[in-house]
Amino acid sequence: xxxxxxxxxxxxxxxxxxxxxxxxxxxxxxxxxxxxxxxxxxxxxxxxxxxxxxxxxxxxxxxxxxxxxxxxxxxxxxxxxx
Amino acid sequence: xxxxxxxxxxxxxxxxxxxxxxxxxxxxxxxxxxxxxxxxxxxxxxxxxxxxxxxxxxxxxxxxxxxxxxxxxxxxxxxxxxxxxxxxxxxxxxxxxxxxxxxxxxxxxxxxxxxxxxxxxxxxxxxxxxxxxxxxxxxxxxxxxxxxxxxxxxxxxxxxxxxxxxxxxxxxxxxxxxxxxxxxxxxxxxxxxxxxxxxxxxxxxxxxxxxxxxxxxxxxxxxxxxxxxxxxxxxxxxxxxxxxxxxxxxxxxxxxxxxxxxxxxxxxxxxxxxxxxxxxxxxxxxxxxxxxxxxxxxxxxxxxxxxxxxxxxxxxxxxxxxxxxxxxxxxxxxxxxxxxxxxxxxxxxxxxxxxxxxxxxxxxxxxxxxxxxxxxxxxxxxxxxxxxxxxxxxxxxxxxxxxxxxxxxx
Numbered sequence: 382x383x384x385x386x387x388x389x390x391x392x393x394x395x396x397x398x399x400x401x402x403x404x405x406x407x408x409x410x411x412x413x414x415x416x417x418x419x420x421x422x423x424x425x426x427x428x429x430x431x432x433x434x435x436x437x438x439x440x441x442x443x444x445x446x447x448x449x450x451x452x453x454x455x456x457x458x459x460x461x462x463x
Numbered sequence: 464x465x466x467x468x469x470x471x472x473x474x475x476x477x478x479x480x481x482x483x484x485x486x487x488x489x490x491x492x493x494x495x496x497x498x499x500x501x502x503x504x505x506x507x508x509x510x511x512x513x514x515x516x517x518x519x520x521x522x523x524x525x526x527x528x529x530x531x532x533x534x535x536x537x538x539x540x541x542x543x544x545x546x547x548x549x550x551x552x553x554x555x556x557x558x559x560x561x562x563x564x565x566x567x568x569x570x571x572x573x574x575x576x577x578x579x580x581x582x583x584x585x586x587x588x589x590x591x592x593x594x595x596x597x598x599x600x601x602x603x604x605x606x607x608x609x610x611x612x613x614x615x616x617x618x619x620x621x622x623x624x625x626x627x628x629x630x631x632x633x634x635x636x637x638x639x640x641x642x643x644x645x646x647x648x649x650x651x652x653x654x655x656x657x658x659x660x661x662x663x664x665x666x667x668x669x670x671x672x673x674x675x676x677x678x679x680x681x682x683x684x685x686x687x688x689x690x691x692x693x694x695x696x697x698x699x700x701x702x703x704x705x706x707x708x709x710x711x712x713x714x715x716x717x718x719x720x721x722x723x724x725x726x727x728x729x730x731x732x733x734x735x736x737x738x739x740x741x742x743x744x745x746x747x748x749x750x751x752x753x754x755x756x757x758x759x760x761x762x763x764x765x766x767x768x769x770x771x772x773x774x775x776x777x778x779x780x781x782x783x784x785x786x787x788x789x790x791x792x793x794x795x796x797x798x799x800x801x802x803x804x805x806x807x808x809x810x811x812x813x814x815x816x817x818x819x820x821x822x823x824x825x826x827x828x829x830x831x832x833x834x835x836x837x838x839x840x841x842x843x844x845x846x847x848x849x850x851x852x853x854x855x856x857x858x859x860x861x862x863x864x865x866x867x868x869x870x871x872x873x
Binding site: 382383384385386387388389390391392393396397398399401403404405406407409410412413414416 | 480523524530586587590608609610627628629661663701702703704705711713718720722724725727728731863864865866867868869870871872
């Protein structure tokens with residue numbers, strides 16, 4: 382015997398409205414993203430302000446590369462897959 | 464432990480937006496008296512003193528615009544009917560219409576907050592609720608808005624937050640459920656719908672934990688390819704926006720004033736992705752739950768709860784009184800799906816003084832931590848005491864032809 386099939390109606394034509402004013406939730410989301418970006422910029426600025434001449438040892442370089450890689454990694458176009 | 468629980472390898476949580484239990488599922492009481500829904504006689508006074516009864520007139524869109532108030536002071540009014548702060552006031556769920564009037568400035572329109580859906584309008588959610596398990600006593604974690612409530616689903620606390628501000632991890636020893644799982648060698652992922660919709664409350668993790676995020680397309684691929692993580696949290700689409708191919712992508716979160724039917728279709732697509740993989744189907748539990756009630760009427764008084772050690776100041780609550788996180792928010796729909804759950808299971812809530820159970824969003828990380836990590840993680844007291852939601856799984860798996868499939872979702 383086949384499982385019971387439930388038909389799901391299509392969403393009403395005309396439901397799409399990207400010009401709907403953004404509510405509190407979406408505006409909060411944008412603010413939170415901005416906050417995260419600011420934190421991101423701070424870390425980026427800190428890294429850019431490091432004098433390259435100060436990277437003397439392998440440990441110095443690896444610490445720098447570690448931080449730079451972590452930051453650049455988040456600039457990928459798509460979220461990481463499993 | 465049941466065979467169903469022994470067999471469980473994946474938990475999937477889909478958290479929708481801003482609808483109360485009675486609004487979405489209250490009418491099901493007419494089909495099953497064990498479901499603590501609506502008799503039809505529940506009411507609220509309006510600002511003219513007229514009695515406004517609940518009515519089965521909810522529509523998919525355009526009825527709850529402006530967005531009903533669900534910030535802390537508004538929810539306080541909804542619960543206590545406008546009684547002044549102080550010891551001895553009684554929660555009566557009589558302030559919903561009054562509060563919505565403060566936004567609509569239109570007495571007739573303020574009555575819309577009492578409207579509920581008939582089951583025929585919500586074939587996906589009501590079918591899952593009646594075919595599997597529905598919780599009579601699942602409450603939002605805080606009588607407030609989205610961000611703080613969703614924080615409880617990820618951390619088991621909002622770190623003292625009762626509003627929409629970004630929350631800060633005030634206690635670095637409390638890790639998110641995703642970090643806990645990954646650190647213990649398990650897999651966990653947040654699937655947000657797409658990049659224009661992104662994630663809602665967990666931006667704290669976006670930068671530091673990019674490996675835990677993926678899009679909904681990847682969820683579909685992971686389901687069909689047997690690569691689903693141990694724990695998955697799905698976020699619906701939060702806004703209407705153009706698709707990558709130039710088409711139209713509709714919000715599917717059901718947040719007013721987004722189309723409720725599009726959310727139905729999204730819930731159905733999550734269910735079908737699991738249901739149509741026979742291996743995944745028998746070892747996965749899907750929880751569909753809403754973050755908070757969105758200002759919409761529910762008749763059940765939120766119960767007291769274990770505080771989690773924070774106090775929100777009177778300034779933060781906006782009510783003139785501090786809040787010790789000792790009362791839950793308003794009740795929301797919650798449905799658990801698995802072939803190991805008998806049809807028509809109702810998990811009783813506060814209406815059942817002897818056996819009823821109370822759930823809230825801290826139950827989510829609590830259940831996942833208990834199942835996969837044997838409870839081995841630093842957690843808030845609130846989360847430690849939250850009930851596991853996997854109780855409805857039994858020893859008996861239903862045959863494949865006994866479990867529904869949704870059609871017409873493409």
